[in-house]
Amino acid sequence: MNLAVDERHFSRFLSAATIYWRNNLPPSPSDEWIVVEAYHPDIRVLIRNLTIANALSRVTGARSVALVGADPEWEETFWRAFDRERVKALVSAYGIHEIVDVHDVVAQRLAEGDLGDVPLSEAEIDARADSTVCRLRLVPRLPAEDLADPVYLGRRRRVHAFASVYASILDRYTPKALVTCDVEYDQWGVLVDLAVGREIPVVHVQTTGSLKAYTLFPEARSGEATFRAEMTRLIAGTYEGLRPHAHLLERSAERVFDRSRNNLGRPSWWRKGSASTLELTTADETSQFRGFVRDRLGLDKDQPVIAVFSHALSDALGTNRESFADLAEWLEETAHFARGRPDAYWLFLDHPHQASFDRTGFFARLAETFAEAPNLRFMRSLDLSRNSLYAIADLGVTVRGSVANELPALGIPVLQAGWSEWSDCGFSQVVTEPSAYWKALDTAIGTLAAGGELITAEQISAARLWQWLYRSGADVVSPLVPHWEVMPAGLLLSMLGVSMSEVESDGDPVFTAVARMWTKREPMLTRFDLTDATEIQRNVR
Amino acid sequence: MTTDNIELASPSPALTSGYAPEVKVVENLTRADKAIGHFSGSPAAVGVKYAWTGASCRVAVQVEITADPREEERPRLLLVKAHGSVRGAVLLPPKRGKKAVRASLSFEIGSGELRPDGILLLEFWDACSAGYLPPEAAKQVTPFDLAKITVRSIDLDPAVRPASWDRAFADGRISTPGQVRERAGEVRLKGPFFVVNPGAEAVRFGVRAKPATRAPASGGGLFARIARRMRARTPIQPPAWVPQVRAMSLGDGATVGIGIEAVGVNAFDFVVPAGGSGPVAVFPQWPVEASGPAVFLREPQ
Numbered sequence: 001m002n003l004a005v006d007e008r009h010f011s012r013f014l015s016a017a018t019i020y021w022r023n024n025l026p027p028s029p030s031d032e033w034i035v036v037e038a039y040h041p042d043i044r045v046l047i048r049n050l051t052i053a054n055a056l057s058r059v060t061g062a063r064s065v066a067l068v069g070a071d072p073e074w075e076e077t078f079w080r081a082f083d084r085e086r087v088k089a090l091v092s093a094y095g096i097h098e099i100v101d102v103h104d105v106v107a108q109r110l111a112e113g114d115l116g117d118v119p120l121s122e123a124e125i126d127a128r129a130d131s132t133v134c135r136l137r138l139v140p141r142l143p144a145e146d147l148a149d150p151v152y153l154g155r156r157r158r159v160h161a162f163a164s165v166y167a168s169i170l171d172r173y174t175p176k177a178l179v180t181c182d183v184e185y186d187q188w189g190v191l192v193d194l195a196v197g198r199e200i201p202v203v204h205v206q207t208t209g210s211l212k213a214y215t216l217f218p219e220a221r222s223g224e225a226t227f228r229a230e231m232t233r234l235i236a237g238t239y240e241g242l243r244p245h246a247h248l249l250e251r252s253a254e255r256v257f258d259r260s261r262n263n264l265g266r267p268s269w270w271r272k273g274s275a276s277t278l279e280l281t282t283a284d285e286t287s288q289f290r291g292f293v294r295d296r297l298g299l300d301k302d303q304p305v306i307a308v309f310s311h312a313l314s315d316a317l318g319t320n321r322e323s324f325a326d327l328a329e330w331l332e333e334t335a336h337f338a339r340g341r342p343d344a345y346w347l348f349l350d351h352p353h354q355a356s357f358d359r360t361g362f363f364a365r366l367a368e369t370f371a372e373a374p375n376l377r378f379m380r381s382l383d384l385s386r387n388s389l390y391a392i393a394d395l396g397v398t399v400r401g402s403v404a405n406e407l408p409a410l411g412i413p414v415l416q417a418g419w420s421e422w423s424d425c426g427f428s429q430v431v432t433e434p435s436a437y438w439k440a441l442d443t444a445i446g447t448l449a450a451g452g453e454l455i456t457a458e459q460i461s462a463a464r465l466w467q468w469l470y471r472s473g474a475d476v477v478s479p480l481v482p483h484w485e486v487m488p489a490g491l492l493l494s495m496l497g498v499s500m501s502e503v504e505s506d507g508d509p510v511f512t513a514v515a516r517m518w519t520k521r522e523p524m525l526t527r528f529d530l531t532d533a534t535e536i537q538r539n540v541r
Numbered sequence: 542m543t544t545d546n547i548e549l550a551s552p553s554p555a556l557t558s559g560y561a562p563e564v565k566v567v568e569n570l571t572r573a574d575k576a577i578g579h580f581s582g583s584p585a586a587v588g589v590k591y592a593w594t595g596a597s598c599r600v601a602v603q604v605e606i607t608a609d610p611r612e613e614e615r616p617r618l619l620l621v622k623a624h625g626s627v628r629g630a631v632l633l634p635p636k637r638g639k640k641a642v643r644a645s646l647s648f649e650i651g652s653g654e655l656r657p658d659g660i661l662l663l664e665f666w667d668a669c670s671a672g673y674l675p676p677e678a679a680k681q682v683t684p685f686d687l688a689k690i691t692v693r694s695i696d697l698d699p700a701v702r703p704a705s706w707d708r709a710f711a712d713g714r715i716s717t718p719g720q721v722r723e724r725a726g727e728v729r730l731k732g733p734f735f736v737v738n739p740g741a742e743a744v745r746f747g748v749r750a751k752p753a754t755r756a757p758a759s760g761g762g763l764f765a766r767i768a769r770r771m772r773a774r775t776p777i778q779p780p781a782w783v784p785q786v787r788a789m790s791l792g793d794g795a796t797v798g799i800g801i802e803a804v805g806v807n808a809f810d811f812v813v814p815a816g817g818s819g820p821v822a823v824f825p826q827w828p829v830e831a832s833g834p835a836v837f838l839r840e841p842q
Contacts, residue, residue, distance in 0.1 A: 291624075
């Protein structure tokens with residue numbers, strides 16, 4: 001568990017939190033409920049979920065019930081030393097009225113063999129079981145024979161049990177909102193599916209930045225298949241609403257873009273260290289550096305260079321619309337296509353955290369398979385600095401990686417073979433069918449070879465405006481939630497303890513931002529009202 | 542736009558810190574306070590922002606190598622490129638348990654190579670991985686592996702300095718895999734080859750063969766020992782050394798013709814011609830009957 005502090009330190013923090021929330025939650029809450037999930041072992045995630053739940057309590061007058069516990073397989077695979085008692089103590093200190101150990105109840109149902117009826121189809125159960133088993137086993141896909149494996153069948157039963165238990169919880173509490181840090185896999189995904197089906201607003205807290213959250217209100221649904229697909233459209237709606245005010249944000253957006261060169265924290269969360277700083281600024285510098293990188297990679301022909309960004313292969317499979325059955329298939333098919341297109345160089349970059357997502361060595365095998373292809377290169381992502389990447393790439397290709405925003409902001413076009421958080425915002429080219437994908441690649445190579453441009457000045461500005469929205473406008477700063485980069489846990493708890501003991505709560509940005517999102521039924525937390533030009537002018541320089 | 546993250550100060554010619562604002566771009570190089578930075582593996586690069594005047598620029602680079610205790614001590618051959626062309630090479634023989642070994646190199650950047658809005662882009666390549674190395678030289682050096690190479694300083698338009706009989710002597714124009722200073726202006730070469738960086742001017746330097754001495758026998762009485770000592774101090778008179786030299790460019794592997802002029806008994810001036818394709822690896826054939834390393838390089842006159 002990401003909470004390496006001694007008991008005395010933890011207790012001091014709990015005291016501060018208990019007093020703070022006793023003073024700042026409704027003294028006489030209503031009989032309505034907010035469900036907040038508290039499964040994650042990272043203290044940063046837990047305090048985000050709990051703070052937003054409490055902020056919602058202040059707006060709605062509802063009290064909260066926390067879902068706690070740990071899946072035994074997750075505990076064994078990823079969440080070693082998970083401390084249920086500390087999580088429960090934290091939840092109590094945040095003034096949560098009730099606690100349900102969901103995993104205990106699920107275990108009990110499984111032991112009794114009483115799974116009951118569930119409001120999920122067999123296909124939905126299969127999909128959740130598949131993505132969860134892939135993640136737990138660190139494999140990009142499940143071979144057909146594994147579907148008869150007792151472990152897989154056990155997981156399928158667990159999905160069934162989750163659905164049954166969650167249905168009971170939602171029936172019992174009929175919550176006004178669900179607050180969760182994740183929308184994938186069985187323990188979160190089934191809960192979100194059921195909540196969305198019951199028209200319960202779902203707040204998806206983001207594990208990055210200061211405090212970010214996206215909310216799906218039932219009336220905003222458009223019938224997309226997944227939570228993330230719904231949010232892709234809604235986020236783009238907010239972004240489009242901001243576009244008319246872009247001129248007011250121009251200076252701020254340029255500042256955010258400029259600072260992003262140094263990779264100050266996420267969203268490029270997977271890159272860290274000196275190799276992630278972009279230091280090139282002028283066309284001359286970039287062109288000089290391009291020569292160096294071409295020499296280094298042995299790219300001696302003057303032809304386009306396409307950078308293909310492998311995703312974390314077992315991460316959130318089936319989470320949004322995608323062109324291919326899974327991320328591995330996309331990568332493999334792209335490599336086959338690339339071999340047949342020697343009129344371009346193809347640089348395949350593995351995900352920096354792939355070891356945590358794939359234990360099959362998929363990328364290494366792919367590299368071996370295509371080792372003889374003279375126009376293909378396979379590299380670990382961090383072996384290519386951001387300077388080199390920027391200097392060499394004529395086109396980026398991804399499914400849903402953050403490069404789909406980062407590269408267009410730098411003037412490099414991106415083709416996405418799937419949807420992501422920002423994919424409806426117009427600064428990347430998005431396809432969700434293989435035929436459209438191949439055609440888009442073919443056209444891109446032709447255009448680049450002819451010296452044409454694949455990205456417009458407007459798209460570059462649009463990508464920078466998104467950076468502003470992501471890193472500034474939709475990133476709420478409050479002493480109640482130290483920035484994601486504030487770690488280790490001892491430091492985090494000390495800062496937070498001081499805030500709770502010393503800072504008065506009136507007008508705290510978390511409370512005002514959550515109240516605005518809730519009352520205006522907006523799909524994201526914002527620092528101020530992004531629909532109001534006067535507010536924007538007042539808040540940016 | 543200039544922000545608190547990215548800010549350029551006015552340039553100064555001598556750089557000894559990786560955090561100097563002129564050190565604009567680095568690749569595979571960890572910046573340092575008292576050096577530009579260090580790297581392992583190949584290649585690494587440093588881009589230096591300069592005050593463009595339209596004139597050519599002389600650049601001096603000082604590097605050093607620190608051996609990893611797990612590694613062998615065979616020398617590494619570092620190629621320095623600027624703006625895509627090989628400008629020079631230095632041999633860096635790491636010494637386990639000893640302080641870092643330094644070398645320096647200087648070269649000219651033509652006025653046409655510098656751009657108003659560009660950078661001085663220096664690249665550091667392991668000759669083994671860059672594929673520049675002729676087979677004869679490849680046998681004598683080893684890949685960088687874990688060795689830490691530090692770029693200590695980058696000096697733009699360095700002042701003319703007296704030639705230094707250091708690791709890379711003659712103002713960085715000659716680099717050896719190891720050498721022992723025997724007398725003023727002369728070092729005994731360790732290893733079968735050395736590297737010459739001719740640049741825009743030919744490099745002339747002396748080479749002297751040392752006569753071999755008779756190895757003392759053991760045993761015998763007092764008179765026999767005295768007689769052996771006397772004989773050992775008497776130089777043998779070997780046949781005069783006729784230099785046999787192979788030389789090849791480290792830029793493209795082409796054979797390079799070396800000019801040789803006799804200046805005394807077993808003493809010659811070698812002349813490595815100007816221009817060509819960068820640094821030249823020189824393989825002198827050892828004098829017959831020499832006992833151990835016996836070629837002396839003399840300071841260019």
